[in-house]
Amino acid sequence: MKYLLLCCALLGLLTTARAQTAPLYFPPTSNTATWASVTPQSQGWCQPQLDSLLAYLGRQHTKSFVVLKDGRLVVEQYYGSFTRDSLWYWASAGKSLTSTLVGIARQDGLLSLSDSASRFLGRGWTAAPPAKERLITVRHLLTMTAGLDDTPPAPCDNESTNAACLLYRTDAGARWAYHTGPYRKLQPLLAAASGLTMNQYTNQKLGNIIGMGGAWAGDVYYSRTRDAARFGLLMLARGSWNGTPVLRDTAYFRQMTHPSQALNRSYGYLWWLNGQPSYMLPQTQLVLPGPLVPSAPADMFAALGKNDQKIYVVPSLGLVVVRMGNSAGQSHLALSSFDMELWRRLMATIQCRPLAATLSAAAGVAVYPVPAPDRLTVRLPASIPAARLRLLDVLGRPVREGFAAGPETSLDLHALPAGAFSLQIFDPQGRLLTTRRVLH
Known part of the structure; x- marks a missing residue:
């Protein structure tokens, strides 16, 4: 049984490798020809x-x-x-x-x-x-x-x-x-x-x-x-x-x-x-x-x-x-x-x-206080053990980055000007879970 499983696993790896390194096709240079x-x-x-x-x-x-x-x-x-x-x-x-x-x-x-x-x-x-x-x-x-x-x-x-x-x-x-x-x-x-x-x-x-x-x-x-x-x-x-x-x-x-x-x-x-x-x-x-x-x-x-x-x-x-x-x-x-x-x-x-799993997990994320005077706290639900945080200004430029590895973490907002920001929260695989509006 173990031998059979090993063979199947190797076959899967070979199939994946073959799919990813298939010979490239090049379309005809005429834009009226079939691609x-x-x-x-x-x-x-x-x-x-x-x-x-x-x-x-x-x-x-x-x-x-x-x-x-x-x-x-x-x-x-x-x-x-x-x-x-x-x-x-x-x-x-x-x-x-x-x-x-x-x-x-x-x-x-x-x-x-x-x-x-x-x-x-x-x-x-x-x-x-x-x-x-x-x-x-x-x-x-x-x-x-x-x-x-x-x-x-x-x-x-x-x-x-x-x-x-x-x-x-x-x-x-x-x-x-x-x-x-x-x-x-x-x-x-x-x-x-x-x-x-x-x-x-x-x-x-x-x-x-x-x-x-x-x-x-x-x-x-x-x-x-x-x-x-x-x-x-x-x-x-x-x-x-x-x-x-x-x-x-x-x-x-x-x-x-x-x-x-x-x-x-x-x-x-x-x-x-x-x-x-x-x-x-x-x-x-x-x-x-x-x-x-x-x-x-x-x-x-x-x-x-x-x-x-x-x-x-x-x-x-x-x-x-x-x-x-x-x-x-x-x-x-x-x-x-x-x-x-x-x-x-x-x-x-x-x-x-499935997309729905990450979207439903994001519903349990809490971000506070709003407005946040000096520090912004992010609380993750048990279903999200870790997350990457990115704070964007109104022009969409990243101004803070952080990593949450526990139920709560915080971002220092001291040096930022007053205004509106967007907090993006990603799972460890880089999937965007949610975006929250933040006032400082």
């Missing part, structure tokens, strides 16, 4: 949880949602008047596309990551002292460590690219800050290095090869949802498309999708990384403990854009997940609580895990 699909049921996914996920996405102002499994369509859902041929903006998810193009330029010998950005942009592209400006390299632009002020005074803002708005704050490499203005300088930098426009370079080096038919309009990339899925599939295939190398530089690909500096471990070369010991977010200098999206697989890396534009890649599961639409809640530059909830529901679908 092969598989049913959720054939993958062992549970339809009730999938129905709940799709209904949730519809309530969260989603325009489109696509999931690929090993390259094949397993979910493709459009909402309202949005269709397969509708165009939508990538917002900062386009940063990850730009990073890939920089890697292609490096493999072609057009630039080095250690090159000063001034080699391509000329002198005076910032308002920094000349000696400090020369310190800023291509790598610093890829890693958000240019050292320029990410909160310049009006009329400048985080996205401004005018030299007068790119102010020196600290030496390049010394500070991580999510700063779109310096990133956008990679586009004229690529144009100068290649002698092509951004659209010409994107199409010649990547888009035409994989059938991605989008276009840059100014600094923002627009495409159909399937185009974004094609890009995600290219990343799942580590830079190759159906045997054709696109990003051949394997060292660059690894650097791009792994921690690029020690300041924000969850940031590669313009890609967000899950499964790291800590992370930083836009508009704050807090270093927060734990992975970026605890409810998602640890090896996930993602292109994330404002208003919840998402391209997730999960090599261990052979998944590419794309979400386009309006903001699912409060407007955020990249990550939001929506990432956590989307993945909680998607993993429940994939693993056939």
